[in-house]
Amino acid sequence: MANIQETIAKQFPEVEFAQGETLELNVPDAKWHDVAAALKNDFGFDNLRALIGMDWGEELGIVCYLVNSKTYEMIRVKVVADGRENPFLHSVTDLFTVAGIYEREVFDFFGIKFIGNPDMRHLFLRNDWVGYPFRKDYDTNPTLNPVRLDHEETEDTTVEYVEGADGKIHKEERVIFAPEDFVVNIGPQHPATHGVLRLRTAVDGEEIKKIDLYLGYIHRGxxxxxxxxxxxxxxxxxxxxxxxxxxxxxxxxxxxxxxxxxxxxxxxxxxxxxxxxxxxxxxxxxxxxxxxxxxxxxxxxxxxxxxxxxxxxxxxxxxxxxxxxxxxxxxxxxxxxxxxxxxxxxxxxxxxxxxxxxxxxxxxxxxxxxxxxxxxxxxxxxxxxxxxxxxxxxxxxxxxxxxxxxxxxxxxxxxxxxxxxxxxxxxxxxxxxxxxxxxxxxxxxxxxxxxxxxxxxxxxxxxxxxxxxxxxxxxxxxxxxxxxxxxxxxxxxxxxxxxxxxxxxxxxxxxxxxxxxxxxxxxxxxxxxxxxxxxxxxxx
Amino acid sequence: MQDLSFITHWIDNLFRVVLGCPDWLTVTLECVLLGVALLLVYAVLALFYIWFERKVCAAFQCRLGPNRVGPFGVLQPFADMFKMLIKELISLNHVDKFLFALAPFLVIVASMMAFAVLPWGNGLQAVDFNIGIFFLLAVSSIGVLGILLAGWSSNNKFTLIGALRSGAQMVSYEISISLSVITMVVLSGTMSVQGIVHAQDHCWFIFSGHIPAIIAFLVYVIAGTAETNRGPFDLPEAESELTAGYHTEYSGMHFGFFYLAEYLNLFIVGGVAALLFFGGWMPLHIPGWDGFNHVMNYIPSVIWFLGKAVVITFVMIWFKWTFPRLRIDQLLSFEWKYLMPISLVNLVLMTLVVVFGLYI
Amino acid sequence: MEVTTKSMPYEDWKDNEYIESLVNELKASGTNVIVGSLDKLINWGRSNSLWPLTFATSCCGIEFIALGAARYDMARFGWEVARSSPRQADFMMVAGTIVHRMAPVVRRLYDQLAEPKYVIACGGCAISGGPFKNSYHVLKGVGEILPVDVYCPGCPPRPEAMIYAIMQLSRKVKVEKFFGGVNRKENQKEFLKNHPISETTN
CATH class of the missing domain: 1.10.645.10 (Cytochrome-c3 Hydrogenase, chain B)
Structure with missing residues (x-):
């Protein structure tokens, strides 16, 4: 563990360290992707166990637990986003595949957008949901989000936030299902989904081409x-x-x-x-x-x-x-x-x-x-x-x-x-x-x-x-x-x-x-x- | 063996001689009577099978099954039917209304027509064609049309997939069924239903036909189970994949028709198997045991036929509640790579057996 | 008229007052002999053949599976024909929490059920939101969006309680009148009028 601290501190002087249950890293957002890559490639922390969205009152951010899949060591990384209005963090989806849905969850509940995550849509909440419920200043007024009986629109496209060479962030559209895809909607009420899971499935005859996952049909907060x-x-x-x-x-x-x-x-x-x-x-x-x-x-x-x-x-x-x-x-x-x-x-x-x-x-x-x-x-x-x-x-x-x-x-x-x-x-x-x-x-x-x-x-x-x-x-x-x-x-x-x-x-x-x-x-x-x-x- | 045709003769006599009806009226009245009788038997048998399957599967699953409505729950399917008769028929907006309404009737008409040519007993048969078994094969394949139309006209992706699966499945397995039927026709030398029964006068085909008959029987039962869309071949209505398959969008009695037809097709497959392999209504005769044969003759032929059909269908219900479901590609490769070649070879074998007179 | 089912004495039921009020209403409206006996036949069929829709969102659904299994065996009553397609089911057991995102789906399933259709709110969550009623994403009872016939409390209700709930429903069906008058259609229409689907997208 001491070894990790030394090497990382040498490579990334901005990173702060602490020792709690595990080694704890406090990483600035600009370096987060690089630190994650170093942890994965040099120290074998290849398993992202948890990516937890946080609202510390003043600032938003994430806490990650990384596990070494061979030695079972665990470390904690904390990344803080800038501001509450339009917070951005860098995505680590390319390093840890599971981060893709973890980050969507954080986006859904905290409104943190992840640069480089190819799919920044709501995961649990409806497309037309107002506010980010897990933030401490979330307005619980039921008139903002009444029980809607109309069906939400299914989207066949999504957005990705891309950082340009000049550091500016812009949106790019990504296609989930092309118009010619034969998309079968399995769920949320379907006998085989073991509950209310919704899988939009593009099929070619009997063969599955792609599955798009919709959650939140039993999200109880x-x-x-x-x-x-x-x-x-x-x-x-x-x-x-x-x-x-x-x-x-x-x-x-x-x-x-x-x-x-x-x-x-x-x-x-x-x-x-x-x-x-x-x-x-x-x-x-x-x-x-x-x-x-x-x-x-x-x-x-x-x-x-x-x-x-x-x-x-x-x-x-x-x-x-x-x-x-x-x-x-x-x-x-x-x-x-x-x-x-x-x-x-x-x-x-x-x-x-x-x-x-x-x-x-x-x-x-x-x-x-x-x-x-x-x-x-x-x-x-x-x-x-x-x-x-x-x-x-x-x-x-x-x-x-x-x-x-x-x-x-x-x-x-x-x-x-x-x-x-x-x-x-x-x-x-x-x-x-x-x-x-x-x-x-x-x-x-x-x-x-x-x-x-x-x-x-x-x-x-x-x-x-x-x-x-x-x-x-x-x-x-x-x-x-x-x-x-x-x-x-x-x-x-x-x-x-x-x-x-x-x-x-x-x-x-x-x-x-x-x-x-x-x-x-x-x-x-x-x-x-x-x-x-x-x-x-x-x-x- | 008691000839039950005295009943039909008596009725015919009643109309012609006692009431003095002209020929055309007699035929019309007899047709109506026959139709009503067949419909009644059809309904009762379907309801019996619904009850029978529920009880049998309950027994397999350490349960009791229906026992509240009537003794041993025998009235349960009747309650179901009454409810279904008056349940709302939902009319949908984005469907082909004519075909949507036509499909369940096609399915049930196909099974009724096949039902009509079964040999019920000695002298009890609606029509005895010289190509009876051929007719049976022909009409039972109308059912697949109904299923395809049902799936297509519902304008629903699940039903469409269900219908396409069903189309592929039924068309493929029809081949094996036909081949195994032809195998037995080779042995009997006739296509007439009563003729086939009488050909088994001394010994049932399953015993007299040597190994080819046994192979044909196995092929027939497997393909027949597939033909009725029942487990392990119940892909067209695979609940866990396609909700309810091709009849997902049907409600009330329209669904009831599919439901009845499913159980009746089960009986028809059982009945045809009884006809081809177990002598139809012919009692069990063992050559040389005259006393035994004589006793067997006292059991009415209708009971022989129904009993054989029920035993065979029981085996098919057993399949359903034991095996998991096949996947569509496995299902088709099973048919085209194994069942069909086997039945073709079997047909040649049977021909050889007949040519060289090796059968008993 | 004592409305009961096989092997269950009338006194053992709860909510007999409610059923009696329905019976009185039935008597007050008067029935013609032929229609009356036809009604009896229809009600006998309907009350003995309640097919559930396989619908469950959470823990109650597992108890519903247990209800079908050997120990409780709902097949005894003829309820085991669980249909996956709402078109063919008779009642919907709302087993589990209904959340905002699920609400339109539940409502659509209800609309897809063929008449006559019934709803059982099963478990604390479906009745009132249960332990989650303070949540931002949970309905305070499925009664907000569907006309409920029977409430079955518990978290989750034991299979015995579910049997009792469905038996109560069956009893309620027995005092219906097919040709107008005493049935829940009037209430149902009124309810659906008061709870419209704001805009239909499909």
Whole structure:
């Protein structure tokens, strides 16, 4: 790390350094692209994990987290834009492909325009939306943005801001779909999009030429809402992001707050959280597998998968009282003591699961039609996985051996024995199989813990009124879909100044176009199903 | 074997002799009667299949299936039909109105005409052409026209893709169906439906026709499943890709026609398979077991026919709820690269079998 | 007249007053014998064959899948024929949050449903905006843009609650009158008049 600081300081004397959780760089906008290039090419920080728009009150800007895909080191970069009226920043889309949609998100919410991003359109909000909602001075007057029942116009062109040789910035028009393209509108209400995702798809016969992604059909503004709530109140939102990773998401937020408060979580709570996380992962993968098979036409598999899922939900329900939105993790530990028959129920589940997995493989995985539909479809290379920031089972099956549980260990995962499931094919079959193997690994983790739940407190003593010190924290966990991150910036009050949920599904949705080009329409369903994105998690 | 033609003779006699109707009136009245009877059976069978499929798939999926409306939910499809009959028929603005309205009728008329020539029982058949099976093939291919028109006239991209898929699929698989039918015609030596049944008097073709008959049967069942647009070949209406395929824009009874025709086509494919390979309404006869054959003869021929058709369609429903869907290119290459060459070779094989008298 | 469904005693229902008021209205308007029995037949068909539109935006949608699965099995009631095309569906279960960008789409889906059509607002978000009601981008209930027939609370509602909601809808359908009079068409027309689509682009 010291090495990076020295070299960068030599190359770019304007860059300021600080040491927080990670090495922190404060880069002026003019040098941002060059610094990013140096970090990527010289130090291997080739994965843009998060690009977070910020409004510090006086000034706007972005905070980036870059990860070295080999050594898993992480650094933070802060870039501030000039002024609030018409802020511009340089784009890093050419270095990190995923920056393309991250920057569109920031443009949508903060109004920062990125020079060199080939597509500066709204991503989440309507074209005719007034104002930038995440700015602190956003006018919430409902008459400005009433509920409109007219349909927004679909645009076939976009703009790019280009910096001329003289430093002047001008707009250039870019074509998304040419008039002769046969564009099929898939979504937002479509059975295969797993929620309200809209994909405008240009097809040539049955072959896909291009996909244009429209988000925001379930954008609920959770991050903005959090800014008006106290820390304990924000936790319930995490259950409603990726509702199939509810416990893992809230685990992430709680850990982030605990890190800021420097609270030690009792060991019993740690173990419970870990078991719950893995049960949740089973739940998530089961549903992902089931709905994917249904999309492929094998409806019966959905019902087989849901049969086991109900058993898991029963276990949750006995302890937490809910089937989907649990509110189980609280700051400092967990909310309730385990149900009396928790241990025996989980053991029963562990007995069922291997048989069930065998059955799934018999019914579906070994089927010749299923093989033909999945093998070689939507091949993701490890380089593309890093560039598009595809984490989780999808990234690992492409050959990028990244699992937050190993890369940035948290909780009691370092003590546990499990394999990070990695394959090299990168096609839909690999993604599908990776999920099944991960279910086996989850069972293995649970089996290690279930007999060794220590006695003790389930929740640490935390102050009645929770105030975080001034500062910023970033915490990641591995959910069923990938690396879920939580970023908190605090000014020392009871509510966050900015809270950002960095969702894995957002990046998964961003890679759909790349994977689908040249494939058939039916493969879009295969690819979407094996990527397994949850739309409310994309939109937040 | 009891000859059920006494019923038709009795009715004919009633009109001509008892009521003293002239010839033209008798024929007209008989046609009307026959039409009504066929329509009734058609509707009841379609509703039965709707119920049957829902129950069977529920059983595969560890569920119960309809059980609230009537005993075992048997009235469920009737409730569905009543609702569908009075549901709004949405008239759309940007469609070809005439073709849009015509398409569902084409589909249902095609399946009804094919339905009419099935051999229901000994002496129970609307018309016994000398080219019955040929007629059946011909009329059942009108259905694809209805589907193409439905998809095209709806002015919707999903329906258009669905219709084109369906066109490609049905036209291709028609070849395999025809070839396997011809294979069996070679064996039976006649195209008349009753003639084919009678040719299996002593032994069903699936047993007597050696290996070529079994191959033809497998090809026929696969191609027949594809012909009815059912899973794993349900691409034209692939829910997860094309919403509801070619009938996305149809509502109310127009949709009801597609829905009924789908299930009836299932029955027709089952019925034709029963006719060609399992002796139609002919009871199970094993040469030499006279006592057994005699007992079998007591079961009415209608039950034999329906039973065989239902068993074959059950297998096809089983396919649907087990296999995932094929992709369009895989579907077509399966037909053109495997099924069609196999059936061509099979046709030659069968000819050899017949020429050398190798069949039983 | 006690309006109930199979194996559910009348006393176990909630909101019996509302159904009774509909029944009284039905009686007050008087019916002719033939039309009356025809109505009964039609209502029997309609109330027993409610096909949902596959429409879900968030968590409630997953519970809706669970409703179709083996444990809850909505097929028992004949509701499992979930149609993806709104033209063929009977009711729309608004399962999940409806946001500003989605609102025109939901409204269009509703307009595309063929009559008779019904709406169930399922879950806190669809009823009132739920936990997100303070957001700049969330509708305070789908009732703002659609005439809702049944509200089903919960976050998300349990599958049992969903079954109850659809059964209530089925009960409401049973006291309709096909030929004018007691049906929700009048309210529906009034509602749609008050909530126009500002300009139609397509």
């Amino acid at each position: 959770i991050e903005k809402l959090c800014e008006g709530l106290t820390y304990p109140q924000t936790i319930h939102f995490t259950d409603r992001l990726d509702y199939l990773g509810a416990l893992m998401n809230s685990h992430c937020l709680c850990m982030c707050i605990e890190k800021a408060l420097q609270v030690e979580v009792p060991r019993r709570a740690q173990v419970i959280r870990c078991i719950m996380d893995e049960l949740m992962r089973l739940n998530s993968h089961l549903l992902a597998m089931g709905t994917f098979c249904m999309d492929l036409g094998a409806t019966t598999m959905l019902f087989y998968a849901l049969r086991e899922r109900e058993t898991i939900l029963d276990i949750f329900e006995k302890t937490t009282g809910a089937r989907m939105t649990f509110n189980y993790n609280v700051i400092g530990g967990v909310r309730q003591e385990l149900a009396d028959d928790f241990v025996s129920d989980v053991k029963k589940l562990l007995e069922i699961m291997p048989k069930a997995i065998k059955e799934y493989n018999q019914v579906f995985t070994g089927n010749v039609i299923a093989k033909n539909r999945m093998e070689g479809v939507g091949v993701l290379t490890p380089e593309a996985a890093v560039a598009y920031n595809v984490t989780g089972p999808a990234g690992r099956s492409a050959g990028w051996n990244y699992d937050v549980r190993r890369a940035q260990p948290y909780g009691i995962y370092p003590e546990l024995e499990f394999d990070v499931v990695t394959c090299t094919e990168g096609d839909s079959m690999a993604r599908f199989k990776a999920r099944i193997t991960e279910m086996e690994q989850s069972c293995r983790i649970i089996a290690q813990l279930i007999d060794n739940i220590p006695e003790g407190e389930i929740c640490a003593k935390v102050p009645k009124v929770i105030k975080l010190p001034e500062g910023h924290w970033f915490q990641e966990v591995e959910t069923g879909k990938g690396a879920f991150g939580c970023y908190i910036e605090s000014t020392g009050t009871t509510s966050p100044w900015r809270m950002k949920f960095n969702s894995p599904c957002f990046c998964l949705a961003g890679v759909v176009d790349h994977l689908c080009r040249g494939q058939k329409i039916a493969d879009l369903i295969t690819i979407g199903g094996t990527l397994d994105y949850i739309v409310p998690d994309i939109d937040r």
